[in-house]
Amino acid sequence: xxxxxxxxWKAWLPHAALVTLALVPLALIVRDALAxxxxxxxxxxxxxxxxxxxxxxxxxxxxxxPLRWLTGWNAVIRYRRTLGLLAFSYVCVHxxxxxxxxxxxxxxxxxxxxxxxxxxxxxxxxxxxTAFLLLWPLALTSSRNxxxxxxxxxxxxxxxxxxxxxxxxxxHFMWSGKGKNPTxxxxxxxxILLLVVRVWQDRVVAKRAGxxxxxPPSPLTPPLLT
Amino acid sequence: xxxxxxxxxxxxxxxxxxxxxSRREFVSSLGALALSLTPVxxxxxxxxxxxxxxxxxxxxxNYYEFGYEKEDPSRYAGALVTRPWTVAIEGEVHKPQTFAxxxxxxxxxxxxxxxxxxCVEAWSMVIPWLGFPLAxxxxxxxxxxxxxxxxxxxxxxxxxxxxxxxxxxxxxxVEGLRLDEAMHPLTLLVTGLxxxxxxxxxxxxxxxxxxxxxxxxxIKAIVRIRLTRQQPPTTWNMAAPNEYGFYANVNxxxxxxxxxxxxxxxxxxxxRRPTVPFNGYADQVASLYAGMDLxxxx
Numbered sequence: 001x002x003x004x005x006x007x008x009w010k011a012w013l014p015h016a017a018l019v020t021l022a023l024v025p026l027a028l029i030v031r032d033a034l035a036x037x038x039x040x041x042x043x044x045x046x047x048x049x050x051x052x053x054x055x056x057x058x059x060x061x062x063x064x065x066p067l068r069w070l071t072g073w074n075a076v077i078r079y080r081r082t083l084g085l086l087a088f089s090y091v092c093v094h095x096x097x098x099x100x101x102x103x104x105x106x107x108x109x110x111x112x113x114x115x116x117x118x119x120x121x122x123x124x125x126x127x128x129x130t131a132f133l134l135l136w137p138l139a140l141t142s143s144r145n146x147x148x149x150x151x152x153x154x155x156x157x158x159x160x161x162x163x164x165x166x167x168x169x170x171x172h173f174m175w176s177g178k179g180k181n182p183t184x185x186x187x188x189x190x191x192i193l194l195l196v197v198r199v200w201q202d203r204v205v206a207k208r209a210g211x212x213x214x215x216p217p218s219p220l221t222p223p224l225l226t
Numbered sequence: 227x228x229x230x231x232x233x234x235x236x237x238x239x240x241x242x243x244x245x246x247x248s249r250r251e252f253v254s255s256l257g258a259l260a261l262s263l264t265p266v267x268x269x270x271x272x273x274x275x276x277x278x279x280x281x282x283x284x285x286x287x288n289y290y291e292f293g294y295e296k297e298d299p300s301r302y303a304g305a306l307v308t309r310p311w312t313v314a315i316e317g318e319v320h321k322p323q324t325f326a327x328x329x330x331x332x333x334x335x336x337x338x339x340x341x342x343x344x345c346v347e348a349w350s351m352v353i354p355w356l357g358f359p360l361a362x363x364x365x366x367x368x369x370x371x372x373x374x375x376x377x378x379x380x381x382x383x384x385x386x387x388x389x390x391x392x393x394x395x396x397x398x399x400v401e402g403l404r405l406d407e408a409m410h411p412l413t414l415l416v417t418g419l420x421x422x423x424x425x426x427x428x429x430x431x432x433x434x435x436x437x438x439x440x441x442x443x444x445i446k447a448i449v450r451i452r453l454t455r456q457q458p459p460t461t462w463n464m465a466a467p468n469e470y471g472f473y474a475n476v477n478x479x480x481x482x483x484x485x486x487x488x489x490x491x492x493x494x495x496x497x498r499r500p501t502v503p504f505n506g507y508a509d510q511v512a513s514l515y516a517g518m519d520l521x522x523x524x
Contacts, residue, residue, distance in 0.1 A: 182294065
């Protein structure tokens, strides 16, 4: 009894720590808001800060598989879905800030027309909104049950959408500002690096699989199914 | 909870000792003891135009010479040395001249003008500038009959303007006006803010303010004013011709590819308000553009 409780606790504590850590930026935003320390344009500031953290967490999520492969640290895969869901949480906050505080929905009733026009007409919002939509099926299938239902192979294929979402999210950042903003370029470089490692990994794995008929790694292994 | 509650007394209304003394220094340095700080009425100030707090005007700046972020100019512009400083007036004029900045400030007494400032990024402020009409300076140097445009150039000094070491934009920053726009009584050369000398992050020691145009027309840290026959190149237009036109008149009907121009957020407000053609100065400036298609000449 106490042994299983301890096991349970051991499995969950790192997740709880990760979630707590990832929520620190959000807590700091709230703190700065309450202290009136968000500058002259607080809504713009919190839009940017939640957007920044969405991208950082997306890139962190994408870094897990290469990290596992390069270091052999298998247990790290357990945190991939947690990180992905945290990125999704930030993008939801980001979108809600845009919709409610920036555009005035539903207080300014006509705002939906502005939102629709933004999505249709402004390329950076078009790609950002697309990335947001793409993350929904991933968030909704980020449970252990969904993995079982879909099967590891199909689940993995579906969740490759995160690369598209991350690329569109980075474009969204790149196109959102005037002039040449140097910062999004760094995000793009990290994303490209992660993609290159991933493609390289797939090739190596495919070669080995051709030799040994090894099954593709399940998103749940190890250790949940072992 | 995310909205900063405006303080009961605006910072602008409190004259602290430091400001009081620097104001005196400023006034005495001008030698303009009769300087009146009474706002000029009848220039389009509206009931709901409460001046934006000084802190916001001086910490939220687009001034890419000092970095990409809005806070960068307030952090880094202090390093800019603004004395000695000269401003050359040249080109198609009968009396080209180079002014030391303090002579210029002495020669053209500053008056306070409370103007709305509308940024192309769809935010706006209300700013009590100190300055003098550009027209006065132009009349004194006597434009030739060939003069059709006025070109402005910002200081190029990368060691004090770190943004100039990056490729955010092409440097130095250049802007331009048609001569009739430059001669318009609303067009101001600005030397001060809230009764004080202009802070570096707002364009010290001399900047342009054209209140019916988007803020990027208001070139900062001016070192050269050149009258020309041809329409001069302008920095943002060169960076992205489809986004930033030469005229850049505030126009809610011409959208920018990145921002809807139909509404704006007045700094300090929660919700956006409708943007007004020519930033609310249409009665004074619309006639300058009679017969022009403002959709193509954006």
